[in-house]
Amino acid sequence: MAAPLVLVVLVAVTIRAALYRSSLAAFISERVEVSSPLNAWKRVVEGLALLDLGVSPYSGAVFHETPLIIYLFHFLVEYAELVFMITDVLTAVALYLAIQDFNKVVFKKQKLLIELDKYAPDVAELIRTPMEMHYIPLKVALFYLLNPYTVMSCVAKSTCAINNAVIAFFILATIKGSAFLSAVFLALATFQSLYPLTLFAPALLYLLQRQFIPIKLKSKSFWLYTTQYAALYLCSLVVIVCLSFFLLNSWDFIPSVYGFILSVPDLTPNIGLFWYFFAEMFEHFSLFFVCVFQINVFFYTIPLAIKLKEHPVFFMFVQIAIISIFKSYPTVGDVALYMAFLPVWNHLYRFLRNIFILSCVLIVCSVLFPVLWHLWIYAGSANSNFYYAITLTFNIGQILLVSDYFYAFLRREYYLTHGLHLTRQDGTEAMLVLK
Amino acid sequence: MAVPVPAVCWVRAAAALLLGCCGAALASGVQDQAEQFFRSGHTNNWAVLVCTSRFWFNYRHVANTLSVYRSVKRLGIPDSHIVLMLADDMACNPRNPKPATVFSHKNMELNVYGDDVEVDYRSYEVTVENFLRVLTGRIPPSTPRSKRLLSDDRSNILIYMTGHGGNGFLKFQDSEEITNVELADAFEQMWQKRRYNELLFIIDTCQGASMYERFYSPNIMALASSQVGEDSLSHQPDLGIGVHLMDRYTFYVLEFLEEIHPASQTNMNDLFQVCPKSLCVSTPGHRTDLFQRDPQNVLITDFFGSVRKVEITTETISLDSDSAGFESKLPKDDLATEPLKYAEQLPVAQIIHQKPKQKDWHPPGGFILGLWALIIMVFFKTYGIKHMKHIF
Numbered sequence: 001m002a003a004p005l006v007l008v009v010l011v012a013v014t015i016r017a018a019l020y021r022s023s024l025a026a027f028i029s030e031r032v033e034v035s036s037p038l039n040a041w042k043r044v045v046e047g048l049a050l051l052d053l054g055v056s057p058y059s060g061a062v063f064h065e066t067p068l069i070i071y072l073f074h075f076l077v078e079y080a081e082l083v084f085m086i087t088d089v090l091t092a093v094a095l096y097l098a099i100q101d102f103n104k105v106v107f108k109k110q111k112l113l114i115e116l117d118k119y120a121p122d123v124a125e126l127i128r129t130p131m132e133m134h135y136i137p138l139k140v141a142l143f144y145l146l147n148p149y150t151v152m153s154c155v156a157k158s159t160c161a162i163n164n165a166v167i168a169f170f171i172l173a174t175i176k177g178s179a180f181l182s183a184v185f186l187a188l189a190t191f192q193s194l195y196p197l198t199l200f201a202p203a204l205l206y207l208l209q210r211q212f213i214p215i216k217l218k219s220k221s222f223w224l225y226t227t228q229y230a231a232l233y234l235c236s237l238v239v240i241v242c243l244s245f246f247l248l249n250s251w252d253f254i255p256s257v258y259g260f261i262l263s264v265p266d267l268t269p270n271i272g273l274f275w276y277f278f279a280e281m282f283e284h285f286s287l288f289f290v291c292v293f294q295i296n297v298f299f300y301t302i303p304l305a306i307k308l309k310e311h312p313v314f315f316m317f318v319q320i321a322i323i324s325i326f327k328s329y330p331t332v333g334d335v336a337l338y339m340a341f342l343p344v345w346n347h348l349y350r351f352l353r354n355i356f357i358l359s360c361v362l363i364v365c366s367v368l369f370p371v372l373w374h375l376w377i378y379a380g381s382a383n384s385n386f387y388y389a390i391t392l393t394f395n396i397g398q399i400l401l402v403s404d405y406f407y408a409f410l411r412r413e414y415y416l417t418h419g420l421h422l423t424r425q426d427g428t429e430a431m432l433v434l435k
Numbered sequence: 436m437a438v439p440v441p442a443v444c445w446v447r448a449a450a451a452l453l454l455g456c457c458g459a460a461l462a463s464g465v466q467d468q469a470e471q472f473f474r475s476g477h478t479n480n481w482a483v484l485v486c487t488s489r490f491w492f493n494y495r496h497v498a499n500t501l502s503v504y505r506s507v508k509r510l511g512i513p514d515s516h517i518v519l520m521l522a523d524d525m526a527c528n529p530r531n532p533k534p535a536t537v538f539s540h541k542n543m544e545l546n547v548y549g550d551d552v553e554v555d556y557r558s559y560e561v562t563v564e565n566f567l568r569v570l571t572g573r574i575p576p577s578t579p580r581s582k583r584l585l586s587d588d589r590s591n592i593l594i595y596m597t598g599h600g601g602n603g604f605l606k607f608q609d610s611e612e613i614t615n616v617e618l619a620d621a622f623e624q625m626w627q628k629r630r631y632n633e634l635l636f637i638i639d640t641c642q643g644a645s646m647y648e649r650f651y652s653p654n655i656m657a658l659a660s661s662q663v664g665e666d667s668l669s670h671q672p673d674l675g676i677g678v679h680l681m682d683r684y685t686f687y688v689l690e691f692l693e694e695i696h697p698a699s700q701t702n703m704n705d706l707f708q709v710c711p712k713s714l715c716v717s718t719p720g721h722r723t724d725l726f727q728r729d730p731q732n733v734l735i736t737d738f739f740g741s742v743r744k745v746e747i748t749t750e751t752i753s754l755d756s757d758s759a760g761f762e763s764k765l766p767k768d769d770l771a772t773e774p775l776k777y778a779e780q781l782p783v784a785q786i787i788h789q790k791p792k793q794k795d796w797h798p799p800g801g802f803i804l805g806l807w808a809l810i811i812m813v814f815f816k817t818y819g820i821k822h823m824k825h826i827f
Contacts, residue, residue: 054796068806070798071798071802074796074797180813180816180817184813243802243806243809246805247798
């Protein structure tokens with residue numbers, strides 16, 4: 001399957017190169033949906049320029065990247081376009097390999113469950129075959145590389161691509177089963193932007209599953225493995241943070257990066273939910289609401305872990321989606337990452353209920369973003385409420401997508417174990433409802 | 436023979452004397468005429484025209500001011516000597532069905548906006564503070580010339596104000612007021628600073644007479660459109676534009692001024708009669724007690740126009756010799772006058788000499804070492820040494 005992948009990669013690279021050369025590049029890099037204060041390329045260049053002048057890049061409120069990005073781009077700033085194209089390609093290849101492995105795992109598990117007679121007799125049409133799963137990794141790579149969101153993110157040279165690459169490598173390492181690498185990449189992802197911390201749970205669950213360690217709170221091996229993994233993760237995080245200290249010999253980057261992500265001081269409009277609220281909030285309440293909004297991102301981990309402990313990769317998908325909806329400065333690059341996973345859940349198609357409305361909402365909102373931005377900022381005939389309405393609708397669409405997939409997934413699992421034709425106690429046909 | 440000679444001499448002397456007397460009388464007649472040149476005492480004219488009202492329904496105040504502006508310009512006062520303050524823009528108001536026009540008569544007969552209007556203070560710049568600063572000359576040094584009243588002690592100034600007023604005050608921009616006391620004090624400041632020769636103050640607002648009650652400086656003549664307790668009313672509305680186009684008093688003043696041309700000898704008494712109660716409904720008032728000259732002798736063009744007095748005569752007129760000519764003593768240049776060379780004034784040597792380039796920042800060696808050591812360690816841990824395989 002290497003040839004089609006190479007073809008897809010070539011097409012993607014061509015598109016990106018063509019866009020870089022066109023006049024659209026400048027326009028796209030200015031869009032607030034694509035570049036946020038956290039990952040705008042302008043700010044990276046500014047930070048490097050400040051460094052050349054002998055000033056710490058964290059001294060103003062301009063630069064919010066981690067020192068490793070400084071190191072990476074210090075030598076590569078002239079080749080930035082190439083770097084971002086390579087990053088995108090690496091992400092796609094990592095996802096491709098990860099999903100290939102994952103499919104094997106899924107198929108093995110399915111075979112095991114069939115042999116153990118765990119499935120109900122009439123669910124033949126729900127069983128997945130290797131034939132239908134053959135092209136899924138290619139589709140994943142395709143979805144990621146040719147997604148307009150990813151292309152725009154790459155053309156804008158937003159460092160979201162690097163974040164996505166690290167998360168993709170983390171997923172690859174986890175699915176391959178290497179706890180050490182998975183911990184290292186998770187630490188890197190957490191170091192880059194704080195929120196992948198929540199991916200600790202699904203990664204742990206997957207690795208436990210792979211080691212055939214049952215997830216019981218009383219089990220000693222469970223706790224042993226958990227502490228091992230957590231120790232690996234924390235140690236690598238500490239090592240990376242301390243290493244970053246030595247780049248500039250100061251701890252300035254911690255308030256600039258993590259303080260910025262957590263306290264949301266910059267209220268530039270983006271596709272997220274934070275900016276509008278905090279623009280109109282009284283100072284008195286802002287601390288409280290910042291806490292509430294930030295807890296919202298981390299809050300879903302434990303309930304999802306309890307519900308989805310048998311399906312950690314799906315849990316990972318839902319968690320990534322939740323991060324990209326509720327994080328403080330989301331961009332369309334974050335959205336592109338979890339959208340790349342959609343082909344993996346192709347088999348849920350018959351259970352999805354909101355496909356049409358979802359696709360309409362997402363497409364229409366994506367088109368309306370620049371329109372209402374223009375109306376608000378340039379024409380002056382709209383105001384921030386219009387733009388926020390579209391932001392809200394877009395996020396509602398995303399939440400609807402996540403919950404739809406969640407429902408479809410759980411419904412399929414239920415059907416697998418209880419049979420397709422559900423009947424109530426009195427014999428009439430029953431319907432599964434997500435409560 | 437002595438007797439007839441003296442007689443002829445006497446006759447000749449008498450004739451000469453008579454002729455001399457006649458000549459003197461004639462010469463003094465021309466002298467009088469010549470002195471008439473300087474009777475009015477002013478050498479230049481200024482006009483300060485203020486409309487203080489904002490919003491579309493106060494269209495008529497802008498039309499009032501622009502009518503006076505038009506007349507004053509037509510009679511010769513140039514834009515450089517007119518300070519025009521309009522608090523709102525009617526010509527380009529979105530509600531104006533005829534953009535770029537301000538009409539003063541229904542059926543759109545007279546467009547007082549024209550295409551050469553120069554507004555000096557527009558929109559929110561028309562404030563009480565700016566108005567008083569213009570009058571008293573206390574303006575920040577950055578103010579452009581067109582926004583200054585650069586009058587001197589030989590200037591006749593026409594001040595026309597219109598808007599909404601009450602007993603003792605005039606409303607600016609719907610948010611602040613100027614009182615008659617403030618206005619009187621401003622005029623006193625102008626007098627003390629010798630900023631005017633004579634001042635004509637016209638006000639077209641409700642209870643306008645209250646605004647000139649408090650004046651106490653000399654050489655001020657004031658006219659108002661209504662007495663205290665009376666309202667100044669507007670003239671007809673125009674159904675096409677939808678608002679009243681002008682106020683009655685200014686409408687009739689405009690009609691009156693349209694008859695005036697730069698050479699007319701119409702005097703102020705005619706201006707006082709302009710709007711009788713039958714036409715104006717309110718009673719216009721005037722105040723001349725502070726004015727030195729008799730209004731009969733004051734020409735309209737003394738204030739409304741900028742008339743150069745030219746009279747052609749073939750007589751020889753001897754003027755009083757001026758007091759000693761001004762010998763302005765220029766300060767002697769004490770500085771050395773040898774020319775400075777360009778090179779000596781600029782530190783050319785310093786400019787040519789290149790500054791050392793800023794050193795680019797490089798990551799510290801320790802960091803690079805640590806980072807790559809870690810990367811290599813991770814690499815070997817995952818792919819390398821065989822006995823670490825249980826982690827993979």
